[in-house]
Amino acid sequence: MTEPIAGEHLRKSILFFSEFDDPRKWRGLLERGLPQFRVECWPEIKDPSDVEYAVVWNPPRDCFKSLVNIKAIFSLGAGVDSLLADNSIPADIPIVRLLDAGLARQMSHYAIYGVLHFQRQFFEYRRLQAQEKWSPLPVTLANSFTVGVLGFGTIGRVIATDLENLGFPVIGWANSSKSNVDTEVYVGMTELDDFLASSQLVINVLPLTAETRGLCDERFFSRMRPGSYFINLGRGGHVIESDLEKAIDSGRLAGAMLDVFASEPLSPKSSFWKRESVLITPHISGVTLAEEASDQIISNICLIESRQSPNGVVDRERGY
Amino acid sequence: MTEPIAGEHLRKSILFFSEFDDPRKWRGLLERGLPQFRVECWPEIKDPSDVEYAVVWNPPRDCFKSLVNIKAIFSLGAGVDSLLADNSIPADIPIVRLLDAGLARQMSHYAIYGVLHFQRQFFEYRRLQAQEKWSPLPVTLANSFTVGVLGFGTIGRVIATDLENLGFPVIGWANSSKSNVDTEVYVGMTELDDFLASSQLVINVLPLTAETRGLCDERFFSRMRPGSYFINLGRGGHVIESDLEKAIDSGRLAGAMLDVFASEPLSPKSSFWKRESVLITPHISGVTLAEEASDQIISNICLIESRQSPNGVVDRERGY
Numbered sequence: 110m111t112e113p114i115a116g117e118h119l120r121k122s123i124l125f126f127s128e129f130d131d132p133r134k135w136r137g138l139l140e141r142g143l144p145q146f147r148v149e150c151w152p153e154i155k156d157p158s159d160v161e162y163a164v165v166w167n168p169p170r171d172c173f174k175s176l177v178n179i180k181a182i183f184s185l186g187a188g189v190d191s192l193l194a195d196n197s198i199p200a201d202i203p204i205v206r207l208l209d210a211g212l213a214r215q216m217s218h219y220a221i222y223g224v225l226h227f228q229r230q231f232f233e234y235r236r237l238q239a240q241e242k243w244s245p246l247p248v249t250l251a252n253s254f255t256v257g258v259l260g261f262g263t264i265g266r267v268i269a270t271d272l273e274n275l276g277f278p279v280i281g282w283a284n285s286s287k288s289n290v291d292t293e294v295y296v297g298m299t300e301l302d303d304f305l306a307s308s309q310l311v312i313n314v315l316p317l318t319a320e321t322r323g324l325c326d327e328r329f330f331s332r333m334r335p336g337s338y339f340i341n342l343g344r345g346g347h348v349i350e351s352d353l354e355k356a357i358d359s360g361r362l363a364g365a366m367l368d369v370f371a372s373e374p375l376s377p378k379s380s381f382w383k384r385e386s387v388l389i390t391p392h393i394s395g396v397t398l399a400e401e402a403s404d405q406i407i408s409n410i411c412l413i414e415s416r417q418s419p420n421g422v423v424d425r426e427r428g429y
Numbered sequence: 430m431t432e433p434i435a436g437e438h439l440r441k442s443i444l445f446f447s448e449f450d451d452p453r454k455w456r457g458l459l460e461r462g463l464p465q466f467r468v469e470c471w472p473e474i475k476d477p478s479d480v481e482y483a484v485v486w487n488p489p490r491d492c493f494k495s496l497v498n499i500k501a502i503f504s505l506g507a508g509v510d511s512l513l514a515d516n517s518i519p520a521d522i523p524i525v526r527l528l529d530a531g532l533a534r535q536m537s538h539y540a541i542y543g544v545l546h547f548q549r550q551f552f553e554y555r556r557l558q559a560q561e562k563w564s565p566l567p568v569t570l571a572n573s574f575t576v577g578v579l580g581f582g583t584i585g586r587v588i589a590t591d592l593e594n595l596g597f598p599v600i601g602w603a604n605s606s607k608s609n610v611d612t613e614v615y616v617g618m619t620e621l622d623d624f625l626a627s628s629q630l631v632i633n634v635l636p637l638t639a640e641t642r643g644l645c646d647e648r649f650f651s652r653m654r655p656g657s658y659f660i661n662l663g664r665g666g667h668v669i670e671s672d673l674e675k676a677i678d679s680g681r682l683a684g685a686m687l688d689v690f691a692s693e694p695l696s697p698k699s700s701f702w703k704r705e706s707v708l709i710t711p712h713i714s715g716v717t718l719a720e721e722a723s724d725q726i727i728s729n730i731c732l733i734e735s736r737q738s739p740n741g742v743v744d745r746e747r748g749y
Contacts, residue, residue, distance in 0.1 A: 392565065393565050
């Protein structure tokens, strides 16, 4: 980041921050699409009052304090809960999230892998291989293995469609009723128990809001079917991790696949690492694709510059 | 098998043999659909000359010798190579294989799991989990991960369609040119090298014939892309296992998923068991579903009884 910046002479700037995305790549993409701006990477900011937009993932808490001329903040991830919790962002500054940008497809593939991992008992075959045992196991057919998709927004719908196309029965659960959906969607807390009792496997893709934080607790797991499975690619904050551990230890859950955790990176002390029936990945179920994401952000900035509304503005009340 | 047989008074019989399927279940299904026959399970045959049909999987070699009135033999698996190699079956007796019966879908799910296992680097994450390491790896997108399907019959086509629907580029290879196919299919030995050089991952679903036996040898693996992957759900006889081991050890192949082997069950001495980059399953990629398979066999027997041709007769020259 020490090479000269192409647009250094420009006054207006876009702030970029992410520990997981390549700042040079992003600077190139944004400066090509928005030649009237220079792109600065936190904390190397010439003059905070030049910053009109921010493109961020998990920014440091004090990142926005001095940005007195900020017009909008773009989140590089699907989850915006940490931005909503940042009180240094004025209430009238729009927080904009990405609409898909390849995330949904990637997350759907992750979910399909997890569903097949448990339905086809690949986790048992892995154990048998370690013991050098050749032992075909009984078959549960896809068409009698109901998958419950917890959260039925863009990502949940793609997952449901992909699984249905592969022959799995799918049901959904959402906070509010959904239109234009072929899948049977259970709605609200009153229908949550029925949803859980009907699912051989539950995939969490909820947004993290005040209503959904800690939803997957002891009570939740106790309503799941004995011997069922849980996949979390929503947020760590949805799950009370000690309750999930108990549900696994008691045999209520036969297995879990976890991509997100209350604290990331997952602590080396976590007991999840060592559990045979738990598959752990380091928050990789959906990785933002720079080309697709920057296209969306560029066209949204153009909309704002021409005094129109950007697409994907987060409803702060609702939380997503 | 000692309880009284419902149709014991009947003269004509159907012989059943499989070590992997439940004979009671099959007897029930066949006797319900074909009440004019009794079903006998090898070796408990009252009078070999009563046997008019056989429904078998991996039968003992001398099974057909005394069956002087046999009219057709039905294979319970997709592979008929062992039946074709049995000289005790007269050349004019049709050998009939199942057309799908749920096999293709199951095998496609198996293939999808394997493709995602390697494309999304779940095998690396499994290793990292064992080391309690949180370490996101670089992403290869599905749309730049070309899957080559070796063998483009019923099963190969279902696999290709399912993977294409998930966003993977798919190419095929077949012995002879295929019609009514949207996928690009390479044809014959002259195009095999191009097919292999274009595939990040090769899935073998060929039938085992004189032409395809031992096809996956040192030369074959040397034409695959460095760092590519191999999934075998065809037959063990397609693969020279020592050549596959060398291809893995040399790093030419970055991983393999194997469901079939030259000798099954796989010997405890095989070095495949211990390889971190090899996933082993005990010939479970496609399990014949008794209900669907028996429906097909029953309607084929009805066709033969009414002097019509059954569906799925194996071309003995071609080998499938």
